[in-house]
Amino acid sequence: MVSGRGGGGGGPGGRTAQARPRQSDIARAAGVSQTTVSLVLGGNKAGVVLAEDTKRRVLEAAESLGYAPDPVATRLASARNDMLGLFTFSATFPTEVAHSYYPVLVGVEEEAAALGQDLILFTGSSGAASRAADPAAVRRVRVADGCLFFGRHVPTEQIERLARDGYPFVYIGRRDELGERVPYVGADYVPASAEVVRRLADLGHRRVRYVRENDDAPASADRERGVLAGARECGIDTDGLVVRTDGSDITAERVRAWRAEGVTALVTEETDTAAALSALTGAVEAAGLDCPRDVSLAVLGDPPASGSAFAHISGFTVPRREMGRRAVRLLVELVTGDPGLPAPPLQQLVPCEPVPGRTIGPAPSPAP
Amino acid sequence: MVSGRGGGGGGPGGRTAQARPRQSDIARAAGVSQTTVSLVLGGNKAGVVLAEDTKRRVLEAAESLGYAPDPVATRLASARNDMLGLFTFSATFPTEVAHSYYPVLVGVEEEAAALGQDLILFTGSSGAASRAADPAAVRRVRVADGCLFFGRHVPTEQIERLARDGYPFVYIGRRDELGERVPYVGADYVPASAEVVRRLADLGHRRVRYVRENDDAPASADRERGVLAGARECGIDTDGLVVRTDGSDITAERVRAWRAEGVTALVTEETDTAAALSALTGAVEAAGLDCPRDVSLAVLGDPPASGSAFAHISGFTVPRREMGRRAVRLLVELVTGDPGLPAPPLQQLVPCEPVPGRTIGPAPSPAP
DNA sequence: TCAAGGACCTAATACGTATTAGTACTCACG
DNA sequence: CGTGAGTACTAATACGTATTAGGTCCTTGA
Structure with missing residues (x-):
């Protein structure tokens, strides 16, 4: 750490960046401790009793300083980062299979948003074709609270490693080869x-x-x-x-x-x-x-x-969107799951919707 | 903080989840200090001298424990994440506009992968329509080293806040309303x-x-x-x-x-x-x-x-894919930019490709 | 034998917030 | 006047990594 707050940075804004106010700045302004500020501005889940007047002073100070909590620190302190990973096994980002990949992504994103989770798209480091093969790539996944895997060719060994460590993940698409304890959402x-x-x-x-x-x-x-x-x-x-x-x-x-x-x-x-x-x-x-x-x-x-x-x-x-949704739901349950509670069904199948189409008709007479 | 690591979690593997390995775990395994681990695994920018053998031991331990750095902690400690954000302003994840959103995403992903950056898709908290309006949503963006913004309706105030703080970002699509110092890549x-x-x-x-x-x-x-x-x-x-x-x-x-x-x-x-x-x-x-x-x-x-x-x-x-690519390149330059070096052009326009099509022909005679 | 210098590591601290275990003070009641 | 129950707050610490300022051995040369 070299920078003494507020220095350079060279953000888009151009002029020297103002340091953002911290809880400690508010604390000083309001004549209380940082703890109190955290309690007032955070949820105060512990139920610590605070005087109305103190709360008011803190809130006013926060307002006037333009305080915005630092999400990074918040996350570090609360041990979860509310991020889910999405790792796709294929040579590169699916371009040709847009029609099959995109709906899944949409479903994943929708449900993630609904559950307040952000999404990390893993880009399999620099290597192009090597992505699935690269052990480091799969390992990076751990930065997320849990991860979705999507695609046909699966580096079984890496995944088993994650499973052994108890890292939560869910496959999108059925996976028989990995046993019955591997969570998936398939069609x-x-x-x-x-x-x-x-x-x-x-x-x-x-x-x-x-x-x-x-x-x-x-x-x-x-x-x-x-x-x-x-x-x-x-x-x-x-x-x-x-x-x-x-x-x-x-x-x-x-x-x-x-x-x-x-x-x-x-x-x-x-x-x-x-x-x-x-x-x-x-x-x-x-x-x-x-x-x-x-x-x-x-x-x-x-x-x-x-x-x-x-x-x-x-x-x-194929109900891709719904599969994406369900996969996220399952993953979040695994991530937040209380070991005491009954576990959700790990392997789920989503029904496919019939399409009438125009290419089925009555059987013609046998001879053409 | 209540959780004494390694407790619940209930990963797919069934048995109790192992906590993710920390640098300190590696340190213990390799018989060195956390500092050393950080030096070996991080860049060791300071140029501290380390014995080859030590490095090897640390790397092996990291490998065998399946270490992956915590991006949040990394970022809090003020280094970098190698993660870029992508924040989309629209009621929900673009579904109907798949044809316009997906190519951008593909371009972004390609270039991010090429530059060794992962991608965080920000999902604008729980609210459905409120996404762009929710100030907290935009703030969360800060967990990434920098962020791309995409979409028409922009919460100007939040963005200005980021700009003032020197947070690096790039718009995909032109943005006149925010002045000439706002970086964008447009068509x-x-x-x-x-x-x-x-x-x-x-x-x-x-x-x-x-x-x-x-x-x-x-x-x-x-x-x-x-x-x-x-x-x-x-x-x-x-x-x-x-x-x-x-x-x-x-x-x-x-x-x-x-x-x-x-x-x-x-x-x-x-x-x-x-x-x-x-x-x-x-x-x-x-x-x-x-x-x-x-x-x-x-x-x-x-x-x-x-x-x-x-x-x-x-x-x-509209060269959406190329726009996505260029936006990532620009953002990475901003993020890694040495304030001393000449700044890249902040506002870039990508040429559109003519499409002959079949609906332009010679002008018919004036009367139909 | 001692100091200087190098090689190799580590202790301490910072980052900003959340949480827990207190501390200090007041009031009421016996 | 001492005790128990509140009330209102804070000190201390944790989260995981990065960085800086030392520290501890060895060599080496005089």
Whole structure:
């Protein structure tokens, strides 16, 4: 500490900064102690008795000096900083996936604001791609009272470290690989996926193809489970129902062949990469098929960016905003949680909302 | 202070939460003093000589305890945080204006990451609409080394307070009302607007209407100035050129009337509310006019959300991402600025990029 | 053998507020 | 006049880190 208050600083204001008044300045002005000032201006939670007149004098002095409490000192003294972290695992700040990241962020921010928490966005230090891998990056998270984690690729080891130390955190999105004590708020894909299949069945579809990503994220696994459950329930043929792809092998020919086999509905999923989704919509378009006249189409998740031909695709929406909200709520409960009180459910699923869309219609006659 | 560290907390791990490790914990583990730890982990700006071996022991201990410095304490002790704030003035977190807020955020985040700064999103306390009004909300900003302000409605008094105290901040968007010493990074609307008018003039347009919002944000004023300058330069009639609206009085009739008067091009602006923009596009559509056959249309700013009929409207884009970037760069310069060094330009304008679009064409014959 | 100088660390304190454990004084009652 | 209960306040300390002003050993040279 070199600066003797009020020195340089070179803030935007230009001229030499006036030192801000401290509680001790008020104390001097009002002829009381700093403690008294703190009691008058702070909540006086302890219930210390103070004379009306003293309070008045302190308040007047504070007013006339233009006192504003120093939030930094306040926080230091009260051991909490009312800050939640948000750490995103992906190469850089999500730009392309704006449509999927932003709603979560909005939900997080809303609820954080409602609960009086500020939000620290961790930017994973300088390294670009290394962010999730960098142990130091994850460690920095501890500056916040608790942290939200969002994104697919998770540095399990770092996180386990935090968990062992009892650091409070919540995942946004399901996390099976980390055991049942890891808190998360995910989307409830299973019933929503089953319900899409049911909708198709109600319209007479009997042969369906479900084109899914070729990876094993819980989100994909859940949807598949839902699709299979729905199919079985409604008497839809499960033979060859599930088709895994990285996108490259879904061609117009393949779609036409399915159609020839009597397939009348196609279902796919929406993920970070959207490989399956874009491959399938591309192939349907290339095959010159009309939705829903020739074939019904549904996506398990949000439609592609509006503007595309499939902006009004049927399916369901992932409740990202609500997930963000709930995650914050859960995290705050963990952070402030009284060990005596009953713990909140650590793993929560939020229902998805069905989207009617315009690409599901009655099953056409088997031959195109 | 009641809590004897390490007590409750109930982190996800289930078992009792470990308190975050302090420098003193590291000191104990490494068999040195807290001072030494601070010297090793902090910059050791004073240049105190330390044995290599000691440094190593401290670093190892820090690593194994999972130490992360407490930003609040760091800041109170008057060093720096490497945290920048982002405070948004609007009723709540911008949801509708996602297209305008998100790019800024992305730019801010990118540059912050590049400069090794974390980002605190300030959430303006609990009150929903009251955010900007709440003085306490603005004050909390001080936990960051410096802060970016973004949004139209600015609590001038609070900000002036910060400025007087020498707290570094930067506005995103121009701010005339606060004098010339207030740092901002804005978009350079004037030449971009003039250039749009010039484009129209080059295609033969002579009568134009510029439909602008009925408010006095600098952004709107700038565009008007640019439009007028461009018009004068190119011999476009300035009589009745500028039309102010809150959106309600721009009807299909009015557009037809303009057309009858020989108006061949319409220009509007994009703002937070988009009142003028949506009113005008709505009216043109309702009037059954085709762009650019019957009338040319341009917007000073970004097009409406893609998916709309006017997704390919001509005009220019606001360089939001770049503005975010530059604002961070400027802020960091202010924060780290040596008072001796030459100050960076406090008020910066970033050029807008022309967008050809599909709604500007040659002027049609005067009679429709 | 002693002083000077270097190498290496640490004690003490500051930052501004919150909180706890008192202190000092008054009044009333027995 | 001594005790217990208030009333009205304050001294002391904690929060976690940064910084400055020493301190304690060693060497080294005379």
